[in-house]
Amino acid sequence: METKSILLVGVGGQGTILASKILTTGLMEAGYDVKMSEIHGMSQRGGSVSSQVRYGDQVFSPVIEKGAADIVVAFEQMEALRALEYLKADGALVVNTQKIDSMSVIVGDEQYPDDVLDEIGKHVQEKAIDATSIAQSLGNSKAANVVLLGTIIKAMGLEHIDWDKILEENIKARFVDLNKKALRAGMEAVS
């Protein structure tokens, strides 16, 4: 099969790294060749973060080129816009409706535009979901990352992988049930 490319973007602290860890572990156990690339270093200090995941029969480059992502999943609105150039023309975009002000907005140098989703909508048929509220309704807003992981699984047709098992092996026991529910809620949100 042709190599598939998944780009997860967000803001440091939103849990993109855990989501991509679960994703890549599942893909490996399903028999795919997998590569993932992350840039950390400044990630805990409110900067933009991204995880690039590629899988297929044989993956060469661990990084995704601009215009080459089959799906972009953005954990935050502005990061969705920033990542738009990575998406293939016919690629899928899932965006969490959460907005996080950057320091330039807080100190008044820039304004966070109100119409980010409108701008995205002009170019792609995005799927906007409120993953934070969905996770909150399940008991903990921190599970928003796994809700968003659920959207990837559905959109990329990866339901055949035993995600419950992967969650059990990679998440603390007391959070497993919450995250199983979050994963399903994410899958339903893009059905």
Next chain:
Amino acid sequence: MKRLMTGDEAVARGAWEAGVRYASAYPGTPSTEILENLTTYEEIQAEWAPNEKTAMESAIGASIAGVRSMVSMKHVGMNVAADPMFTWAYMGVNGGNVIVTADEPGMYSSQNEQDNRNYAKAAKLAMFEPSDSQECLDMMKAAFDLSEEYDTPVILRMTTRICHSKSIVETGARKDVDIKDWAPNPAKYVCLPAMSRNMRVKMEERFAKLSAYSETSPYNRAEYTDGAKIGVIASGVCYFYGREVFGEDASYLKLGFTNPLPMQLIKDFCSKVDKVYILEENDPYIEEAVQRAGVSCEIFGKNIFPPYGEMTPDVIRKAAFGQTLDTIDFDRSKLIGRAPAFCAGCPHRGLFYRLGKRKDIMISGDIGCYTLGAGKPFKAMDTTVCMGASISLGHGAQRAFDMGDTGRRVVTVIGDSTFFHTGVNSLMNTVYNGTNTINIILDNRITGMTGHQDNPGTGFTAQGDPTTLIDMEELVRAIGVKHVKVIDPNDLRAVDKALDECLALDEPSVIITRWPCVLKKFSQADLDEFDDLFSTRDVVDPDKCIGCKKCLTVGCPALNYHAEEKKAFILPDQCVGCDVCEQVCPVGAIRKEVW
């Protein structure tokens, strides 16, 4: 067993499988996780050293005394470690020794980019360059065997993409490597000129043998495609980038053992193609060798590819074929920046907020989270060069300002771990030569930027075991600084008072700002020393808030402004009650809440 591993994890695993017993490092992105992973193997004594030179020398000692040892560092760390490394190259090993350098093309978390393959060439050391995590593991094992067989330290050169990318790795068992005997051997281990001259000759003999190894190394291999007239020569992650771009249309010469380079293999490969593309990040290291080899095919290297930044597939595609993939064009004016910032509760905030208000000073900075003090809203840093430079650069600048009779004063800022790294030497220079710089050591009780590694000032080893804590205040006084103030940086009045006092002095002074990093896992000692440690929060009283936005100027991610109501508010799940904004509010609208 198959596992997904980062390159850093795989290097640590490879070291363990190779029977390594001793490892030392100083943290530095993207190399930090190598030693962090090594601490998880009980057979390995893995240590954080105060700096890379110390780490290198300790690994040399362990090798001489008979065990397999390694040292890992980021690219600029090798500059610090270069002094022992160049002479270590003369001596050769007893137990195998590998030096890991993690370079940063693209400078994601570094002050410069430099191609450390040049160090291997200059020091005449054998070098491997892995392309993925499996090769990180395999090459570590090969490097240790090669080190002992050829009596040489070996460099493993990684880059950020290799360190921080995950790919599937087949792991194996640990090799049982006995501790070798040690016996005095001055001809090998005492680098007096008379000895070194002999060693220097032997180095050339060794290099010739390594050249022969390079020609037949399993890590240097030609992969021919039938009928292909295009050749690609690549090392590191560029090999996979090349595969991505050139696909089945090219033949490949994959170079994994790159000092000395396999010159005959390169010539043979080039004779079979019309054009050769040389894919390597930063310097034309392979390209210069190919040029010297006098091959007849057309060579494309840095004449089309950039000598800086990453050579990702898009960069290669554009340079080689003038092509870019179709991308979605959107209104870029709607993008807002998202630069990293001090965390809510960061103990650097109060200091930089007040320091940035001072006039007629130059602020000499250093390497760490606090380098973010250079940006908005603080604008409280004028220079940053390298680890430890703040204090010594500040000394020189003060000298120059004094000559010009400007009255300008120099304030230096440096972190606790950076002070122990090389700042302590710089402070000796200031005291010995005598300028009146104000030197601020930001003691947040941990090595922050790289993700919380212990250091000589924390009281814990790399494994988290209690150890002797080096008292920074006593150390500074022992060097000869008479005026030492220890303050809480969240107390703005204390910051101002300390600065006023030190600026009035005509001799060097030190201010230690002591408050732990908000992200730190607190020790019992932290909890005992610091009252109400992040167990409170601040709230804005909307009835009192006049909407002046003064509080927002402290640059805290927990603070926000409600445009319609014209009131500031604090995000309760982010605030940890450092009270800096509370002290800035002109109308007393912010108050402390205890949970």
